[in-house]
Amino acid sequence: GENVEQHPSTLSVQEGDSAVIKCTYSDSASNYFPWYKQELGKRPQLIIDIRSNVGEKKDQRIAVTLNKTAKHFSLHITETQPEDSAVYFCAASMNSGYALNFGKGTSLLVTP
């Protein structure tokens, strides 16, 4: 089945810096790549997603890039703020609308 690897597992940045989280997937049939943010004790919340027919997508301070050839995708957060501190999960879906295979998560800490 699909295997999603996520790096780094922890990331500490200073407020205002950029943060980058990288994921790789194993199955070339995967075509949907969402990113979720999970605050302590809360539900995962979708922050951005990308489909395989798009190479990059941006939403304000957040952007995601996808390299289908290399089978990797990345989350970029610019001008980080303390409220960005959370665990971020990448995921890949083998087929449209099916189960999400999650990475192990990245704990992001933004220090003032």
Place this chain on the structure above:
Amino acid sequence: DSGVTQTPKHLITATGQRVTLRCSPRSGDLSVYWYQQSLDQGLQFLIQYYNGEERAKGNILERFSAQQFPDLHSELNLSSLELGDSALYFCASSVSGEGNEQFFGPGTRLTVL
């Protein structure tokens, strides 16, 4: 609030027992997914239902079962519970199976003593 509801919020039980977790999807969503989140395994897909039918199975143990009812709510049944079953169980829903985003419920925290 995602619109997905889960009950109960917390559940404490003993080994060997059986529990039922309930999920109501967002209005109009036909697909329901169950995920287990534990510290060592991360978020793992258990099972998906679409409009009452099982659509996909992940790493779901034989002791676990689920169903989706005609009103589209879903229940996850966990039996012969073991200490290792302690985890957060999330339900998510989406409009259809077609690559649309999944909205997660608040989760049920299960503690097996």
